[in-house]
Amino acid sequence: MSHGKLIPLSGYKELSNEEMKSRSDDFYQLMRRRRTVRDFANRPVPREIIERCLLTAGTAPSGANMQPWQFVVVSSPEIKAKIRQAAEEVEREFYENKAPDYWLDALGPLGTDESKPHLEEAPYLIVIFSKQHTVTEDGKRLHNYYISESVGIALGFLITAIHNAGLASLTHTPKPMSFLREVLGRPKHETPVLILAVGYPAKDAQVPEISKKQLDEIATFLD
C-alpha cells in the first residue's frame, strides 16, 4: 500500500471562545433565515455567483476524496422547458396514482402538486448527479465510496452557499428522475439525485408555515 504525501495543515486559525461563540451564532442566525422557495422571479443571476457556489460545493469531504458528483447547470429556456414537461408528467402520475395517502398527507402542509412552473421561471436549474464510478483520463474505472453520503454533503454545502450569496433555492425530486439523464445527455454511470432550482424569490413568494425542531428534540448529549 502506498501513502500519499502529507503536508502541514495550513489555513487553520484557532479562534477565541468569544469569537467561536459569536461566529457560530451569527452563522445560525443566517442559516435559520433560509426557506425553501417555490416562487421565483424571472430575473437573471450572474453566472459567476453560481460558479462560486459550485466551487464551495466541491470543497465537501467525500469517500477517498473521489468527489463522486457532477453538477449540470441549466439556464437554457429550451432545456428548462423540456425538464418541466418531463417532470410534470412523472409528478402527475405520482400525485394522481402512485403516492400513498400517508405521503400525500405528509405533503399537505407544503401545498405541493404536479404543477412545476418554477422549473422554467428560476434562472438556473442545477441538476446534481452522483457518479457510480470515476473514469480517469486514460479510461480506467475507479471505485467510488460512500457515494450518497458524499453527494448529500456536497449538496448541503451548495444549498448553504446559495443562501449565503443571497439567493433562494428549491430542492426538487421528481420521481422517477431517470429522464434527466436523457434530457441532459449524461452517461449511464451517472444517477440523477436532485434538481436544485436557484434564483431570486418572486416579490409575492409564499412559504408554508412550518418550523424546525428544538435542540433537545434533535440532539442528545451524553456527558
Ligand code: IYR
Ligand atoms: N417530488 C414531489 C413530491 C414531494 C415529495 C417530498 I418528500 C417533498 O418534501 C416535496 C414534494 C414534488 O416535488 O412535488
